[in-house]
Amino acid sequence: MAIAPVSSTSPSREGCVSRPLTGMPRSLVLLFALASGSSVANVYYAHPLLDVLARDFGIGLAAVGGVVTATQLGCALALLLLVPLGDRVDRRRLMAVQILALTAALGLVALAPSTPWLLAGMLAVGLLGTAMTQGLIAYAASAAAPHEQGRVVGAAQSGVFIGLLLARVFAGGVGDVAGWRGVYFCAALLMLALAGLLWKRLPVLPAPWQAMRYARLLASLPVLLREERALQIRGVLALLMFAVFNIFWSAMVLPLSAPPHGLSHTAIGAFGLVGAMGALAAARAGQWADRGHGQRTSLAALMLLLVAWWPLSQLQVSLWALAAGVVLLDLGGQALHVTNQSLIFRNRPQVHSRLVSLYMLFYAVGSGLGALGATATYARAGWSGVCALGAGVSLLALVFWSATRRFMPPPSVAR
Numbered sequence: 001m002a003i004a005p006v007s008s009t010s011p012s013r014e015g016c017v018s019r020p021l022t023g024m025p026r027s028l029v030l031l032f033a034l035a036s037g038s039s040v041a042n043v044y045y046a047h048p049l050l051d052v053l054a055r056d057f058g059i060g061l062a063a064v065g066g067v068v069t070a071t072q073l074g075c076a077l078a079l080l081l082l083v084p085l086g087d088r089v090d091r092r093r094l095m096a097v098q099i100l101a102l103t104a105a106l107g108l109v110a111l112a113p114s115t116p117w118l119l120a121g122m123l124a125v126g127l128l129g130t131a132m133t134q135g136l137i138a139y140a141a142s143a144a145a146p147h148e149q150g151r152v153v154g155a156a157q158s159g160v161f162i163g164l165l166l167a168r169v170f171a172g173g174v175g176d177v178a179g180w181r182g183v184y185f186c187a188a189l190l191m192l193a194l195a196g197l198l199w200k201r202l203p204v205l206p207a208p209w210q211a212m213r214y215a216r217l218l219a220s221l222p223v224l225l226r227e228e229r230a231l232q233i234r235g236v237l238a239l240l241m242f243a244v245f246n247i248f249w250s251a252m253v254l255p256l257s258a259p260p261h262g263l264s265h266t267a268i269g270a271f272g273l274v275g276a277m278g279a280l281a282a283a284r285a286g287q288w289a290d291r292g293h294g295q296r297t298s299l300a301a302l303m304l305l306l307v308a309w310w311p312l313s314q315l316q317v318s319l320w321a322l323a324a325g326v327v328l329l330d331l332g333g334q335a336l337h338v339t340n341q342s343l344i345f346r347n348r349p350q351v352h353s354r355l356v357s358l359y360m361l362f363y364a365v366g367s368g369l370g371a372l373g374a375t376a377t378y379a380r381a382g383w384s385g386v387c388a389l390g391a392g393v394s395l396l397a398l399v400f401w402s403a404t405r406r407f408m409p410p411p412s413v414a415r
Contacts, residue, residue, distance in 0.1 A: 065371045234343055251378045251383070252271070
């Protein structure tokens with residue numbers, strides 16, 4: 001078992017997790033990225049499968065977004081109840097329990113005999129997949145040395161973003177060959193294989209000096225939200241940005257699977273590969289934020305989110321325009337997301353799990369609202385209505401950033 005070298009630090013009133021003096025090995029950084037991406041992918045496998053799920057379970061197109069919303073409800077519960085545990089208990093053991101439970105939840109979805117069982121399984125997948133993903137992000141932040149925190153968190157978050165995008169490719173390809181149930185059986189096997197690797201390679205970090213009781217840990221969440229101005233502002237930006245994302249990804253399968261395109265799930269999922277190009281291009285956003293360019297990066301990212309909706313609106317005319325829009329959307333979203341997390345993780349390492357829990361709670365709300373809004377809008381106004389909705393939310397995010405940027409804490413430059 002690999003153990004990262006750690007240095008002792010003086011305890012704070014809320015406890016403290018020691019950090020390594022030396023740089024994190026590249027292989028461990030890649031493992032954090034791989035594990036984070038694989039965990040989050042489970043929450044998004046349903047997106048390119050919504051049409052077949054609607055058919056198999058007799059769910060109307062206007063209501064099938066509820067399948068995605070069930071996973072987002074699970075996300076919200078995880079962020080409130082499970083992710084904060086990383087500030088209290090041994091992170092490595094927590095990861096082991098969560099990944100085994102996630103494997104079981106994926107099996108439940110694969111075997112679901114009816115809509116209630118499907119929704120229950122999706123809720124459990126959202127709960128445990130989110131707990132693992134965000135727990136790994138906080139784990140990476142706590143295990144990284146101060147001088148490399150932006151790099152490590154940025155790499156892990158890039159893994160999350162790429163996993164989110166490639167989930168559509170995986171689900172589309174496997175779904176065409178083995179059906180939607182085969183997607184979730186394969187995902188369960190993947191998580192089981194990853195469990196052994198994580199147990200063997202994740203570093204052991206010292207427990208907090210003064211572990212808080214669980215009730216007090218949860219009670220501290222609203223206090224942190226009230227105290228952390230950066231969290232408040234960046235959380236709202238995350239809510240709007242992830243609403244934009246889910247407006248697009250939740251509705252995209254509906255026009256692409258229908259005439260005149262009639263694309264297979266594999267072809268639809270392949271647009272996730274296109275989006276991964278944008279995500280990789282934005283991987284350095286965390287380092288730019290560490291150098292004091294967080295606001296400039298945010299402005300550029302928000303502009304990209306807004307501009308992306310013009311080529312996306314050309315879906316019925318050109319799939320090349322759609323691909324260009326996907327790149328712009330994912331480039332802007334990834335850059336903003338990494339910048340957000342880099343800014344809220346700048347200090348108070350003893351509360352990283354709670355900070356990421358609160359930040360991603362905004363994400364869960366935005367994702368759920370975006371999914372419901374997208375499918376409901378498509379049922380009433382078609383793809384043009386979806387694009388108008390996405391552009392409107394993107395513009396709202398830009399206006400909010402402009403109105404609140406002067407209230408952000410002054411930037412600090414990493415040394």
